[in-house]
Amino acid sequence: MxxxxxxxxxxxxxxxxxxxxxxxxxxxxxxxxxxxxxxxxxxxxxxxxxxxxxxxxxxxxxxxxxxxxxxxxxxxxxxxxxxxxxxxxxxxxxxxxxxxxxxxxxxxxxxxxxxxxxxxxxxxxxxxxxxxxxxxxxxxxxxxxxxxxxxxxxxxxxxxxxxxxxxxxxxxxxxxxxxxxxxxxxxxxxxxxxxxxxxxxxxDVRGVEIGGAAKNVIAIACGVAEGLGLGSNARAMIITRGLAEITELGLAVGARLETLLGLAGAGDLMLTCSSTQSRNFSYGKALGAGETAVRRADGPVVEGAENAHSVVALARRLGVPMPVCETVLAILDGAPVSASMKELMLADLHPEAVGARDDWTTPHPARIEEVEERLSA
Missing domain, CATH: 3.40.50.720 (NAD(P)-binding Rossmann-like Domain)
Incomplete structure (x- = not known):
């Protein structure tokens, strides 16, 4: 034209x-x-x-x-x-x-x-x-x-x-x-x-689809952090690391990086993770606050809860680490909320860059100290 x-x-x-x-x-x-x-x-x-x-x-x-x-x-x-x-x-x-x-x-x-x-x-x-x-x-x-x-x-x-x-x-x-x-x-x-x-x-159909599928699971994690009172720093960390997880999964299925950093990826993630207008964020917040986050059969669907299993299953099949999504799945399957979020914080230390996890990892010092204290008790 x-x-x-x-x-x-x-x-x-x-x-x-x-x-x-x-x-x-x-x-x-x-x-x-x-x-x-x-x-x-x-x-x-x-x-x-x-x-x-x-x-x-x-x-x-x-x-x-x-x-x-x-x-x-x-x-x-x-x-x-x-x-x-x-x-x-x-x-x-x-x-x-x-x-x-x-x-x-x-x-x-x-x-x-x-x-x-x-x-x-x-x-x-x-x-x-x-x-x-x-x-x-x-x-x-x-x-x-x-x-x-x-x-x-x-x-x-x-x-x-x-x-x-x-x-x-x-x-x-x-x-x-x-x-x-x-x-x-x-x-x-x-x-x-x-x-x-x-x-x-x-x-880039695949990129748009991966962004939409995974961001709702990350939003539940942000809601859980809000419900636990972990603060704004924690939410920013989860959003950022969540975007890294979405990016790594997207690249594994052939998506384009610019799509994952665009409206259907980063844009949708930021919105869904930052407001109680999001059903996924609100659902996670209720879980973090110790409430029973009931999904009524005739009410709006909480897509993050519906898709946590399928997103994690795809990631495992492709060998893509998604610890934030894994944590949400564990909580939805009945794991203690506060302990699950602590496990996320105490995971092995590794590089921030997507795909660089294999370059170097080391156990979290606080986890080592915690294990030693339990063994000596």
Missing amino acids: TFDPASSRPAEDTRPAVFDTIAVIGGGSWGTALALTAWRAGRRVRLWAREEHVVDAVARERRNPFLPDADIPGDVLVTNAMEEALAGADLVVLVSPSQHLRTVASRVEPLLPGDVPVVICAKGIERDTGLLMGEVIEAVMPGREMAVLSGPTFAGEVAQDMATGVTIAAAQEDSRDGFHDGHLAARVAVTFASESFRPYVSG
């Missing part, structure tokens, strides 16, 4: 073609926020919700109980009939919890023409198979064009039309060709872009 500097507009209108009719499959807070984003961008929007009480509440009050502060315009169709939501859609956005994506995609696939692409907004790794979300879609919807959308996004702020940046990634047939106006990521970006919603495009 070429630009006329005098007008700041394309000299020739070769902009990517937008998708006009969007079906958002998943009527939770994030699905609702994305439906509102698409509507504000001028698209026709249908929102499918599994829960009948959500559809009933929207019909009565134009409010979703999962996102009660946001008005849903009357021309946004909200339904629990999948066929109605998908009819005539030229883009489908899948916004289900990660462990339910396979089931939802299996319902969508037979109802969708083969040339309609999908955008994956689930963040996680399938526990039973170890597959990333894109790999789940490849298995359930073979041959279908797809993109992933991720980034630092609290649904409530997006729904309130507050400034937000995301990454949209879709595979490039030939990375040497770069992006072009027909690239799926470019088309999805112009479809959702507005004055307050700014998408960036990427060809």
Whole structure:
């Protein structure tokens, strides 16, 4: 695309073609926020919700109980009939919890023409198979064009039309060709872009997916530190070391470093680890404070708790050390919270650089002293 500097507009209108009719499959807070984003961008929007009480509440009050502060315009169709939501859609956005994506995609696939692409907004790794979300879609919807959308996004702020940046990634047939106006990521970006919603495009699907899957587990660790009263220094350390873990895991699956340091990696991690608006942070904080962090079956999913096992399993399979994620998994499996965080602090000393652990390690002096005291007691 070429630009006329005098007008700041394309000299020739070769902009990517937008998708006009969007079906958002998943009527939770994030699905609702994305439906509102698409509507504000001028698209026709249908929102499918599994829960009948959500559809009933929207019909009565134009409010979703999962996102009660946001008005849903009357021309946004909200339904629990999948066929109605998908009819005539030229883009489908899948916004289900990660462990339910396979089931939802299996319902969508037979109802969708083969040339309609999908955008994956689930963040996680399938526990039973170890597959990333894109790999789940490849298995359930073979041959279908797809993109992933991720980034630092609290649904409530997006729904309130507050400034937000995301990454949209879709595979490039030939990375040497770069992006072009027909690239799926470019088309999805112009479809959702507005004055307050700014998408960036990427060809690194794996990097975007790894960042989204692992950051929720790290956020639980930050919440635990908050609940234990360990202070801001501890949270900064966990975020930084968590980013190192995400980076090492991402590089092991072929992700690009710049993606892991971008919105879908470092950006999403910083947001999720720093606010009680994050369900994962709040859940960890309750654990750290000694509360029973109950996940109600009909409530919002805590993705970090759902994905801790699958993230750690992938890391172990690839030989990637992820001590922060391992600590979260141990706590979720019943290990004492305070003792688990102490174990993290007393791990062997080693270089900070990603991948340099094998260069040098030595036992933590405090651990040696502690063991000696126990033996002499």
